[in-house]
Amino acid sequence: MPFDDSVESLRAEHEALMQFLYLAPVGLVQAGIDGEIVMINPISAQLLMPLSPDGCLTNLFTALEGVAPELRLQCAQYPQPNGMVFEGQHIHLRAEERRGVPQILSFTLLKLDEARVMAVIQDVTAEVRRERQLRQSDAWLNAILTRISDYALAAIDCEGRLCDWNDSIARVTGFGEHIVGSPYSIFYPHDAMTGEHLFDRLREADANGWSMDEGLRLRADGSQFWCSALIAPLPDREAFGDDPSAPAYCLILRDISDKRAATEKRRQAAFCDHLTSLANRRAFFEAAELELERAAHTPRSLALIVFDADHFKQVNDRYGHPAGDRVLCDLANVLRDTFRAVDTVARLGGEEFAVLLPSTGIDQALASAERLRLAVSTRLVAADGAEIAYTVSAGVAVLDATAEGNIDLLIKRADEALYIAKAQGRNRVASWTPELTHHADTPQRSRHAG
Amino acid sequence: MTSATPTFDARGLADILDASSPEQLDALDFGVIGFDADSKVQRYNAFESQAAGLSPQRVIGEPLFTNVAPCLNNFMVAQRFEDAAFDASELDDTIDYVLTLRMRPIKVKLRLLASADSTTRYVLVQRR
Numbered sequence: 001m002p003f004d005d006s007v008e009s010l011r012a013e014h015e016a017l018m019q020f021l022y023l024a025p026v027g028l029v030q031a032g033i034d035g036e037i038v039m040i041n042p043i044s045a046q047l048l049m050p051l052s053p054d055g056c057l058t059n060l061f062t063a064l065e066g067v068a069p070e071l072r073l074q075c076a077q078y079p080q081p082n083g084m085v086f087e088g089q090h091i092h093l094r095a096e097e098r099r100g101v102p103q104i105l106s107f108t109l110l111k112l113d114e115a116r117v118m119a120v121i122q123d124v125t126a127e128v129r130r131e132r133q134l135r136q137s138d139a140w141l142n143a144i145l146t147r148i149s150d151y152a153l154a155a156i157d158c159e160g161r162l163c164d165w166n167d168s169i170a171r172v173t174g175f176g177e178h179i180v181g182s183p184y185s186i187f188y189p190h191d192a193m194t195g196e197h198l199f200d201r202l203r204e205a206d207a208n209g210w211s212m213d214e215g216l217r218l219r220a221d222g223s224q225f226w227c228s229a230l231i232a233p234l235p236d237r238e239a240f241g242d243d244p245s246a247p248a249y250c251l252i253l254r255d256i257s258d259k260r261a262a263t264e265k266r267r268q269a270a271f272c273d274h275l276t277s278l279a280n281r282r283a284f285f286e287a288a289e290l291e292l293e294r295a296a297h298t299p300r301s302l303a304l305i306v307f308d309a310d311h312f313k314q315v316n317d318r319y320g321h322p323a324g325d326r327v328l329c330d331l332a333n334v335l336r337d338t339f340r341a342v343d344t345v346a347r348l349g350g351e352e353f354a355v356l357l358p359s360t361g362i363d364q365a366l367a368s369a370e371r372l373r374l375a376v377s378t379r380l381v382a383a384d385g386a387e388i389a390y391t392v393s394a395g396v397a398v399l400d401a402t403a404e405g406n407i408d409l410l411i412k413r414a415d416e417a418l419y420i421a422k423a424q425g426r427n428r429v430a431s432w433t434p435e436l437t438h439h440a441d442t443p444q445r446s447r448h449a450g
Numbered sequence: 451m452t453s454a455t456p457t458f459d460a461r462g463l464a465d466i467l468d469a470s471s472p473e474q475l476d477a478l479d480f481g482v483i484g485f486d487a488d489s490k491v492q493r494y495n496a497f498e499s500q501a502a503g504l505s506p507q508r509v510i511g512e513p514l515f516t517n518v519a520p521c522l523n524n525f526m527v528a529q530r531f532e533d534a535a536f537d538a539s540e541l542d543d544t545i546d547y548v549l550t551l552r553m554r555p556i557k558v559k560l561r562l563l564a565s566a567d568s569t570t571r572y573v574l575v576q577r578r
Contacts, residue, residue: 018503021553023517039553042521049548050524057548057555101525 027121033114035061035072047105047121051093060119067091067281068107069350070274073321078111085109085117090128090270092281104128104282151254155234155247156184160198163247172253174220184251187217189224191340194359200294205231205249214263216341217253226260229253273347275325276332284346284354288407291358292399299401302358303365306414307335307372309351310391310426323383327390330381338372354414362398362431369394369429377427391427393418398432413437455479458576459544464563467493468570481575485514487535492570501551501575514573521550522560522573530562531571538566549575 021028027044031037036059045057052063061072068091078085091105102123110118152172155163162184165177179186185193192215205211210232217227230252256263271283279287291302309315309331316324328351335345335353344356357365373392380387395418399405413432421430456466458480467475467482475482476496484493491514494506504518515523522528526545534541541564549556561574 015503015505015508018552019508022502022504022550023520025520037555040550040555041553042519042550045521045548045550045555046524049521050526052548055546055548056557057550 027119029060029119029121031060031117031119033075033111033117035059035075035117038116044119044121047102047123060117064091064107066349067093071107071109073325074274075109075111075117080111082111082113085111090124090282092285103285151252154184154251154253156231156249156251157245158202158248159244160184160202160249161245162186163245172255173218176220187227187229187253189216189218189341192216192342194342196294196298196300196359197342199298201231202249203297205233209233214256225255226257227253228256273332276329276347278332278335278353279344279346281346281348284344284348284356285407287344287346288356288410291356292405292407294358295399295401300359301361301398301400302356302410303360303362303396303398304410304414305355305357305365305369305372306348306395306411306418307331307353307355307369307392308394308418308422310393310422312351312390315388315390319383319386319388323381323386323388326383327381327388330379331376331390331392334372334375334379338368338375354411360398361400362396365396365398366429366431369396373427373429393421393426394429395419395421396429396431458559458561458574463561463574464542464565464568464570464572467563467572468568483514483519483573483575484570485573486569486571489514489531491518493572498575501556503552519549519573522547527560527562527573531564534564540565541571546578 021041024041025043027047028039028041029037029044030039037057040057048057048060048063049055051067053066054062057063061075064071075085086107086109089107089109091107093103093105103125104123106120106122106124108120110120112118150168150172152168153166154169157163160183162180162182165175165180169175169179173187175186183198185198201211201213210230212228212230214228215226216224217229218224231249232252233249234247268277271280271286272278273280294300295302309327312324312327315327328347331353332345332347335355339345339355339357342358346354346356348354355368357368360368373394376390376392380389382388395414395416397410397413397417399410413436416436417430417432420436421428424430455477456463460466467484472493472495475493478495478497481498481501482493482495483491483498485491491509491512494509499506499509509518512518515528526547530541530543533539541562544559544561547558547560549558557578559576559578561572561576563574564571
């Protein structure tokens with residue numbers, strides 16, 4: 001073969017390979033172990049550019065820092081010399097109103113050796129939507145098919161009050177006959193249910209044929225057990241006419257304490273932040289979506305508080321990242337102790353936390369935020385012989401019963417309030433007012449305000 | 451058209467490019483991708499071809515945002531063209547971006563050009 005031909009065929013082959021990579025419908029990245037990008041294909045840029053805080057694609061972990069802050073740490077801590085660090089891990093992006101904008105990325109990271117990693121990035125928004133619907137059906141099947149040691153069966157009326165009492169209720173919960181006429185929330189710890197949620201579950205049972213939740217429930221002696229609770233509408237309730245105290249639903253409480261460890265582990269992996277074990281972005285946005293759906297049906301106020309650790313970069317710079325992580329864990333503990341079981345306490349990224357408070361007005365939300373701020377200001381975190389004092393700033397916003405809104409609007413307002421709290425000197429709580437949005441000079445994200 | 455070679459940030463550049471021959475586009479020191487109302491690539495100059503490592507034959511006639519430059523298929527670029535077409539409005543904006551030329555991340559400036567009275571829209575690429 002003449003020399004020119006072989007060079008030409010090599011060139012054509014190279015171009016075809018290049019185009020193959022250009023057109024691959026998944027994101028592919030090769031990077032150093034520290035995330036420095038060596039090679040990257042177009043779909044990666046399509047998905048990562050809108051997220052990249054610095055507008056560069058120099059470092060993979062930096063590009064994803066705002067939505068998956070723990071990647072760098074998890075990659076560094078991966079113990080094997082090579083292997084799969086993550087496989088199909090879901091990264092939740094900020095919910096966008098616009099259709100067709102990716103909301104969930106799947107992220108796979110393969111460690112090739114001590115110096116190199118490869119990543120696969122895909123938009124799986126539509127796929128996850130479909131799976132969520134399937135998961136509901138799975139929960140229902142699981143409830144039917146799982147062997148159970150004991151259950152309590154109770155009838156409740158259209159207002160959620162217990163219509164009768166029987167031996168099964170006594171066996172599982174220890175409650176006596178006097179509970180007839182009480183709302184079924186007596187089985188819930190006091191901070192795990194709101195008055196509105198009590199009705200939400202009944203309405204969801206009407207709409208879907210059943211409503212199920214899992215969590216800690218209360219016995220008569222105050223002790224708690226891990227329980228799966230199912231509410232289903234009774235089929236022939238029309239027979240009772242308009243009698244408001246007639247049985248309308250059946251409530252089944254199953255003690256599944258022995259299965260708690262297994263379900264908790266699964267739940268942790270999918271819905272918890274790696275570092276702090278608080279809810280992750282996915283859990284936060286799912287909870288927000290559910291609360292807003294409920295509020296759209298039965299209006300009530302919904303509060304959001306965003307917290308940001310003050311001067312956190314300085315803590316990292318001065319004491320190192322492990323000490324910074326300890327501060328974040330400490331803050332997570334104070335958050336857990338301060339808020340109710342019904343609230344969703346989440347880490348949204350970096351040193352940025354959010355708490356969603358159902359059925360909560362502005363005064364109550366401000367008081368809770370202030371309680372948290374005060375508690376944090378007294379904390380000292382031990383790190384390598386030093387004791388680190390830290391503070392937080394908070395922004396509070398409320399969607400009241402009459403207002404229409406979505407989670408993006410609520411987050412935007414809470415962020416604007418947070419920006420004010422930062423600007424006024426930090427270690428304080430500010431609430432959103434309409435003037436804040438009209439003076440639209442606040443930056444969109446305050447994450448890097450320190 | 452003047453004989454001087456137009457620069458990346460020249461005014462009225464879309465009209466100059468519309469009137470340029472393929473040879474004139476090839477003489478420019480920045481990348482030119484011209485595409486029609488269906489987003490099919492119509493013009494692709496030598497600078498861009500060299501940077502991307504793709505010959506014009508592989509690119510001309512292909513849909514830009516899915517088959518040629520999927521990295522631009524997001525709200526920062528593709529959506530801007532869609533919005534401009536929907537509103538029948540003018541688009542002339544320059545943004546910082548990162549292209550994945552030959553699978554290397556390359557920092558560039560993109561100039562996005564669309565107007566209601568021209569059928570060809572342009573993405574222009576200059577290294578920064």
